[in-house]
Amino acid sequence: MLNELLKKISSESGMDEREIMDRIEEKRAELSDLISEEGAAYIVAKELGISIVKQERLDISHVIPGMQNVDVVGRITKLSPVREFSTEKGSGRVANVTIADETGSVRLSLWNDEIKSIEGMETGDTIRVRGYVKEDNLGNPEIRIGRYGAIAKSDETIATIKQTRRSAERVLIRDLSEGGYKEIRSPLIQIFESNVFYEICPQCRSRIKLDEKEDFVCADHGVIESPDYGMIISGIADDGSESIRIVFFNENAEKILGMTTKEAKKLFDKKKKLDAILGLIPLGREFVFEGRARRNQLFERLEFITSDVKPVDVKQEIEMILNNLSG
Secondary structure, three states: OHHHHHHHHHHHHOOOHHHHHHHHHHHHHHOOOOOOHHHHHHHHHHHOOOOOOOOEEOOHHHOOOOOOOEEEEEEEEEEOOOEEEEEOOEEEEEEEEEEEOOOOEEEEEEEHHHHHHHOOOOOOOEEEEEEEEEEOOOOOEEEEOOOOOEEEEOOOOOOOOOOOOOOOEEOOHHHOOOOOEEEEEEEEEEEOOOOOEEEEOOOOOOEOEEOOOOOEEEOOOEEEOOOEEEEEEEEEEEOOOOEEEEEEEHHHHHHHHOOOHHHHHHHHHHHOOOHHHHOOOOOOOEEEEEEEEEEEOOOOEEEEEEEEEEEOOHHHHHHHHHHHHHO
8 A cells, every 4th residue: 555655646746756755754753653654655645735535445344453544334333421531631522332334343432522423323323434443452443533534324224234242261371372352360469560651642542652852742633732641550460370461551450450540640649659559459369351362572472461350250250160060
C-alpha cells in the first residue's frame, strides 16, 4: 500500500519518491513514531494539497490493528451505556459498540463528541463505519473514528452474523502458549516497583509520548497540553506449576489495586512513593485472571496480559472440579 501512495504523491507533485519517503520519516519522527508510514504518507499528501483518501472495504474478520481508512458494514449487536469519566483536568464520555457481519465481530470505541454519531441507533441496526484500527491491550482490533472517520446507518442487509466470542479455557501456567484466550487461577507473589502511570490523550485515551520538542503528541489530536493518565501494574503470578510475569492495564489495574487511577495518582502525588500504592495490593490472595499470553521481545519470554480479574468463586471452582471428574 505504501508503494501505491508514493507513486500517487510522486505523480501529482513531481517529487522524487526518495524525497517523499524522507518527508514521511520526518513526519513520523515529528509525531514520535505514533503513526504508521501509510498514515504519515496521508498527512504528507494533504500538506502538498494532494487528495489520496481511499477507503478499503473489508469483511469484519479481515480487520486487523494498524489499518488505516477501513470501511466496514455491520449489524449492531451490543450498545454499551455511555460512561462518563472525570479527571483533575476535565471530564469526558466514552461508549463502546459491537458490530458483526457474516464473518465476525469487532468493537468500536467512541469518545466525547463521536458518541453523537450513534444517537438514535439501536441494537439490530445496520451501520457503515469508516475509520482506523487500533490494538487493544490483548492485541485485538478496535475501530476508532478519529478526525476523518464516520458512522452512518446503512440500507444493506446482513442476513446472518457471526459473533466473535472469547471463551477462556482454564489452564495451568506451565501450559500457557503464545496466543489464545485463556484463564488461570493464581495468587500474585510479587509486584514490580516500576512506573505505574503513563500519559494518555484526554480525548481518545490513546497513549502519548514526548516528541523532540518535549511536547506530548497524540496522532489524532496533536499537541496535548494537559494529558490524563493511564495505569499499568505488573508482577509475578505463580499457580504452583510455574510462574509468569503478569500485566494489568487501567480497569484491571484498578481491580487489583482497589482504587481508581485518579485516586491512585492523587495518593502517589501526595506520598511521592510507589510503595504507597503498590503496598495496597494483597500478595498471596488468589484471583482468576483472563487474558492472553504473548512473547516479550525484550526478554524473550512469555507474559500474561489480563483482560479481566475476578475473585475466586468457591462454588464455581467445586463445580468445575466435579465436571472434570465426571468427564
